Amino acid sequence: MAAANTNGRLAIPALAGLLVIKLMERRIPEMLLYVIEHWFSIGRTYVKWGTYFSRYFDLCGVRQRGVLSPYLFAIYIDSVFEKVAATRVGCHVKWACASILMYADDILLLAPGVSALQHLLNVCQSKL
Numbered sequence: 323m324a325a326a327n328t329n330g331r332l333a334i335p336a337l338a339g340l341l342v343i344k345l346m347e348r349r350i351p352e353m354l355l356y357v358i359e360h361w362f363s364i365g366r367t368y369v370k371w372g373t374y375f376s377r378y379f380d381l382c383g384v385r386q387r388g389v390l391s392p393y394l395f396a397i398y399i400d401s402v403f404e405k406v407a408a409t410r411v412g413c414h415v416k417w418a419c420a421s422i423l424m425y426a427d428d429i430l431l432l433a434p435g436v437s438a439l440q441h442l443l444n445v446c447q448s449k450l
Contacts, residue, residue, distance in 0.1 A: 341398050348397065358394075395427065402449045406431070409445055411438050 342359050365381035388394075403422055412421025413432045421442060423430040429446070433439035 341394055344397055344401065358390075399424070399429075402429070402446055405449050406442055406445050409442065411441055 342355055345355055366378045367381055368378050369376040403424060406422040410419050411433060412419045413434060420432050431439060431442045433442055
């Protein structure tokens with residue numbers, strides 16, 4: 323058996339644009355899409371270390387501790403789960419196929435071998 327843990331690294335690049343597309347597919351009202359897109363575009367922060375402050379920089383991805391963040395991330399990552407589960411590549415226990423386990427922003431892929439694991443990684447990458 324082979325396993326891989328992405329530890330949330332798959333979900334970072336170009337999150338805002340892909341999320342808006344996924345929300346459009348779910349027929350979210352256009353005005354709400356504009357609000358969410360604007361919300362992503364104005365995210366700025368800085369780092370504080372002792373009494374020193376860094377310059378402001380733009381945020382990318384779903385905001386940490388945001389009220390909507392768990393819901394938006396779930397919508398974003400849902401298609402990855404569906405696509406990997408549909409491959410039916412994974413570790414079979416009786417009638418069930420376990421190929422992907424998810425908790426928060428962690429993804430654990432299970433496969434019977436290295437080539438099957440690479441196939442599951444490729445599926446994840448294609449959906450992100």
